[in-house]
Amino acid sequence: MLRAVHRAASDLRRGTPVLIEGPQGPLVAAAAEVVGARGLAELAAAALAPPVLLLAPVRAAAVLQRPIAAAPPGGAEGRKMEEGVVALRPGPALLEPAALRRLADPVAERLLPELPELIPPPALSPAALALAKLGRLLPALVAAPARASAAAQLGLLSVPAADVLAYPTTAATTLARVAEARVPLENARDARIVAFRAADGGIEHLAILVGEPEKLAEAGGAPLVRAHSECFTGDLLGSLRCDCGPQLRGAIRRMGDEGAGVLLYLAQEGRGIGLVNKLRAYTLQDQGLDTLDANRALGYGADERGFLVAATMLRALGIPRVRLLTNNPDKMAGLAACGIVVEGREAHRFAANGVNDKYLETKAERFGHLLR
Numbered sequence: 001m002l003r004a005v006h007r008a009a010s011d012l013r014r015g016t017p018v019l020i021e022g023p024q025g026p027l028v029a030a031a032a033e034v035v036g037a038r039g040l041a042e043l044a045a046a047a048l049a050p051p052v053l054l055l056a057p058v059r060a061a062a063v064l065q066r067p068i069a070a071a072p073p074g075g076a077e078g079r080k081m082e083e084g085v086v087a088l089r090p091g092p093a094l095l096e097p098a099a100l101r102r103l104a105d106p107v108a109e110r111l112l113p114e115l116p117e118l119i120p121p122p123a124l125s126p127a128a129l130a131l132a133k134l135g136r137l138l139p140a141l142v143a144a145p146a147r148a149s150a151a152a153q154l155g156l157l158s159v160p161a162a163d164v165l166a167y168p169t170t171a172a173t174t175l176a177r178v179a180e181a182r183v184p185l186e187n188a189r190d191a192r193i194v195a196f197r198a199a200d201g202g203i204e205h206l207a208i209l210v211g212e213p214e215k216l217a218e219a220g221g222a223p224l225v226r227a228h229s230e231c232f233t234g235d236l237l238g239s240l241r242c243d244c245g246p247q248l249r250g251a252i253r254r255m256g257d258e259g260a261g262v263l264l265y266l267a268q269e270g271r272g273i274g275l276v277n278k279l280r281a282y283t284l285q286d287q288g289l290d291t292l293d294a295n296r297a298l299g300y301g302a303d304e305r306g307f308l309v310a311a312t313m314l315r316a317l318g319i320p321r322v323r324l325l326t327n328n329p330d331k332m333a334g335l336a337a338c339g340i341v342v343e344g345r346e347a348h349r350f351a352a353n354g355v356n357d358k359y360l361e362t363k364a365e366r367f368g369h370l371l372r
């Protein structure tokens, strides 16, 4: 079940259409960002009706140059605008690879050849958008109801919509320890790295254990824990745009000083949108958007991370109670909702550096990050 989703996301990434299966018959979909002439021809061969464009509501509003009310997915009430999906009927000038790429990408935005018309989204649209996000692609697709025989006849991959929507939970709950090694660190010599992998062999997450936090937990204690989302630019390159580097090294140093702790190094780059999209978000931020609106302009949510990954790893390590090193109240609530007892919070704030000042302000003002 994980495997089919994984393979379908990979096909989307290479511009090949996939079939998303539901009770009313399949939807054939290809990613607007990468689809080429061959993918569009395959899509047309599978389709029962002319293709439509599926976009996140914020992106659709930007394309149409007016505010729109998003249809909540599956008619569910109370969903956030950023979780909905909007369908547009394109004319022939838009059904062409370069125009589709411009439609998907606000960074590449130039005048579109025509303004498409708003129509009700076909069934299974939310799963199509979710699959593009799992592939870390821009959530923009060209899609059409498809013939049930299309998978066999055209050799397209087919995946149940329900499996796509369940993927984040399934992947998080099937994480298991696969490797472990002692790795003395500059500021914490007694450190080990434990690697976790999901049942589909997908993306791996790491736990860095300083000292013996498991023993502390066994005795009923709550070790110092940091759930750190990967940040290639900040953690590795020392980017000044964010505070990730100082937070990462600061957490290890603190655990070294205290003699015990766990740093979960989570493969959730860019708050879950991936490195490529984070770079796009940075371009939008240089054009004036803040970190939250930049994510939304791309069609992603402000924060796409789930906390089940961290909770599953902590449970597997035998650490059900934690003192969490964070300024983010959502992390505490998220871990608690996944069954981890958050006994306390330790502030983890570093001074602004002259470049990340606005980023830190936005985290406090719009994400509700605690200032101390």
Ligand SMILES: Nc1nc2c(ncn2[C@@H]2O[C@H](COP(=O)(O)OP(=O)(O)OP(=O)(O)O)[C@@H](O)[C@H]2O)c(=O)[nH]1
Residues within 6 Å of the ligand: 227, 228, 229, 230, 231, 232, 241, 242, 244, 247, 268, 269, 270, 271, 272, 273, 278, 281, 282, 291, 295, 325, 326, 327, 328, 331, 348, 363, 369
């Ligand atoms: N999309 C996006 N992601 C960013 C941006 N700046 C940093 N990030 C990502 O944000 C994540 C940093 O999150 P964390 O430090 O784990 O958590 P936090 O939500 O800031 O909360 P704390 O625990 O208080 O640090 C990393 O995955 C970074 O790649 C940005 O401008 N846009």
Ligand SMILES: [Zn+2]
Residues within 6 Å of the ligand: 231, 233, 234, 235, 242, 243, 244, 245
């Ligand atoms: Zn960062």
